[in-house]
Amino acid sequence: MxxxxxxxxxxxxxxxxxxxxxxxxxxxxxxxxxxxxxxxxxxxxxxxxxxxxxxxxxxxxxxxxxxxxxxxxxxxxxxxxxxxxxxxxxxxxxxxxxAPDVLANISGVTPIRVLADGDKIAISSYTIKRTHDHYYCTCPAWSINNRPVDARTCKHLKLVFGDAYEAARLLWKDPFGNAPPAPAIANKPKRKKQEDKASEDEDEENDANTKKASSTKAKKSKKNSDSSSSASSSEDDDEGTAATKYSAKNRAKREETKLKMPALLLAQKFEPTKTDPTGWWISEKLDGVRAFWDHERQEFVSRLGNLFTAPDWFKEAMPKNISLDGELFGGRGKFSETVSVVKTNNSPHWRKIEYQIFDSPSMASQPFEDRIAKLNALYPSKAASFLSSQSSLPSSSSSTATKNSHIKIVVHEKCKNLQHVLALLKTVESKGGEGLMLREPQSHYIGKRSNTLLKVKSFYDAEAIVIGHEKGKGKNSTVTGSLKCQMASGKEFKIGTGLSDALRIKPPKIGAIVTYRFQELTNDGVPRFPSFVCERIDANKPSDAVVCILKKD
Structure with a gap:
């Protein structure tokens, strides 16, 4: 041949x-x-x-x-x-x-195609990507599926990896969940429950579970068609009905079961010219996922009220009488891995996660010093500077009991002056940390954004070339929502933050060089939370920032 x-x-x-x-x-x-x-x-x-x-x-x-x-x-x-x-x-x-890849062979079933962590491919107008030990698709059928994110599938995933492999993967990831839906029958497109999709950026909340839903009329497959066209039609309708078909009764039921958004204390940005940090309390800013411990429901809840499916053993040592504010944390420089784990159910990788506690809303009227003292009494340990640890996680107080080993109380250090803050910031960042947090002494817990809590982080500036404009949504539906940009490395990303109303109406032209600001690069090598700074008239090509390789202890 x-x-x-x-x-x-x-x-x-x-x-x-x-x-x-x-x-x-x-x-x-x-x-x-x-x-x-x-x-x-x-x-x-x-x-x-x-x-x-x-x-x-x-x-x-x-x-x-x-x-x-x-x-x-x-x-x-x-x-x-x-x-x-x-x-x-x-x-x-x-x-x-x-062979070493956990997704290369599941219960003796191999996929048609193997993707490495971070790899993605385009199917029709959707994107399939591997994140850690699971796959996701941007299609509506995957997004509104009511199973854990590591135990979802859709017709696109089945096309790429195979029906048998997807069935084995879902059973492996969620053995106690609902059985996969039966194949579609001609003239009877299956129906699925619609559920909100979670996705929220860290600076707003570091939350992996933002809810999003759509409500349009359901499609119906034509009757009396031949078997081949009917089967094809029902497959297409699968996605349409799953993404769009639900009644007012179902919406009301979801609203009844939806957890109330907890009122959490949110930080403002630290500005050295406006605030003297002397006497404030310094702690490490954890690069994890914000989680509120609801003692009444005995569950971890995101800032937006979404439930984390933490294993029972993880929740056993949590208090029954007070609420807690903290972060689900997998280590310095491991935000992406942490998000992947906390969005899953029955995953053994939860063993790598700690719950780092830094406050208690139940004691909101008490000064911060009293609140943190009671938390340390709840989980007693030997105090130490958060910079003295040699482990992969920042040093913190912890329970001596084995069952409590994943529960930590974040350690705070009294600030001497601005130079003290800058020195600690440099040290934390060199160890792979995200930054610092400053708490005002004697401050109460306020369930909203407050100047009593400040975040301190370093940022990088770089230049990119504009390769397109993306239409906005909501109030920006008639103007530019974000700039499509390309780095000197060839990586593409979008800038939506920092654009003024005037720039949204008349954005930088395609081919223009713009300066953007960001804190760090993602695992895919693109800026995380980039913001627009200005258009450069003195530059004719993109220039990437020299980002230091942070040491991941």
């Missing part, structure tokens, strides 16, 4: 499973190797007398051909032989790269 000569126009984003497609078009080596690895793992179970090749020694024998019925495989043996030199190199790739 002659090797293919024409290149596939989709490149790395190709998701075709048809062997004829791979026989006709060439594909990037990375995609070929990844699919060959997945296919090799899956088909090896069917080859009873085929011994695995565990070395890199070339094998000139052609791999066994797949039967014609195996049309769900990526490509047949002839295509593998034509596009990949040896079976041995495929097995070597599997043994060195794929």
């Amino acid at each position: 002659a090797p293919p000569t024409r290149a596939c126009k989709y490149g790395l984003d190709c998701i075709r499973n048809n062997p004829a497609h791979f026989a006709k078009f060439t594909h990037p080596a990375k995609l070929v190797a990844t699919r060959a690895a997945a296919s090799s793992l899956s088909t090896s179970k069917k080859l009873k007398n085929q011994k695995p090749i565990l070395t890199s020694t070339p094998n000139t024998d052609a791999p066994p051909s797949l039967s014609a019925s195996d049309d769900n495989r990526d490509f047949d043996a002839e295509v593998v032989a034509a596009t990949h030199p040896t079976t041995a190199s495929i097995v070597a790739l599997v043994s060195t790269a794929v």
Whole structure:
């Protein structure tokens, strides 16, 4: 069989499973190797007398051909032989790269395609991305699914990874949850409950669970159509009904069960020219997810009232008589990993999370010094400076009991002067910390944004080129909502914060160089919470900031 000569126009984003497609078009080596690895793992179970090749020694024998019925495989043996030199190199790739990946093989079921952490692909107008140990899709059907985020699927995920693999992954991630919905039946599109989607930036709340819902009329598949068109129609309607179909009764029920948003103390930005920090209390600003402990419900709740599905063992040592304010924290520089864990259910990775307590709304009328003293009495320990720890987490007081080891009381240090703040900030950032928090002495707990709590962080400035404009929403629906920008590294991102009304009406032109400000880069290498500073008339190309590599203790 002659090797293919024409290149596939989709490149790395190709998701075709048809062997004829791979026989006709060439594909990037990375995609070929990844699919060959997945296919090799899956088909090896069917080859009873085929011994695995565990070395890199070339094998000139052609791999066994797949039967014609195996049309769900990526490509047949002839295509593998034509596009990949040896079976041995495929097995070597599997043994060195794929095997350690927890998502590469679940209960003996392998995916059609394997994505590395942070990788994403486009399907139609939606994006599929891997985050830590689960996948997500931006389609409505995935967004409004009522299962934990690591135990959701949709037709796009099934298309990319396979139906059998998705069923195995959902059972692994949520073994005690609802069974996956049955396949759609012609003329009877299935219905799903709509649930709010969570997504909120850290500076506003560091919350991984913001609720968002849509309400448009449900689509209905046509009756008396032939079986093929009916099946296709019902599949399309699956997504439409899941994303749009709900009644006033269901909305009322959700409102009844929705937790009330807790009134939490929120910080203002520290400005050295306006506030003398002498005598204030300094603590480390944790790069985690804000969580309110509701002692009445015995649950962790986000600032917006969304419930965190923490395991029972995690909640056993929590108090029964007072509420707490703190953060679910996975370590310095591990915000993305923390978000991935706290949005999941029944995940073993909860063992890596601590609840760092820094206040108690139940004692709002008492001075801060009294509140923190009572919290330390609740979970007694030996006090220490928060900079003295050599662990991956900032030093803090903790319970001596094993069952309480994940509960910490954030340590506070008395501020001597501004130089003291700046010195501690530099030290914390060098260790991979996010910044500092300042609390006014003798201050009460106020359930809103207040000048009694200040946040101290460093920022970077950089330049990017404008490559497009995105329309806004709500009050900005008729003007520019954000600037689509590209870094010198080639990474693309959006800037929506910092644009004045005048700039939204007449934004910087495509090709213009703009200065933006940010605190750090995400795991994907793009600015986290960028804000617009100005348009540069003295620059003609983007320039990335030199971001220090923070030490993750």
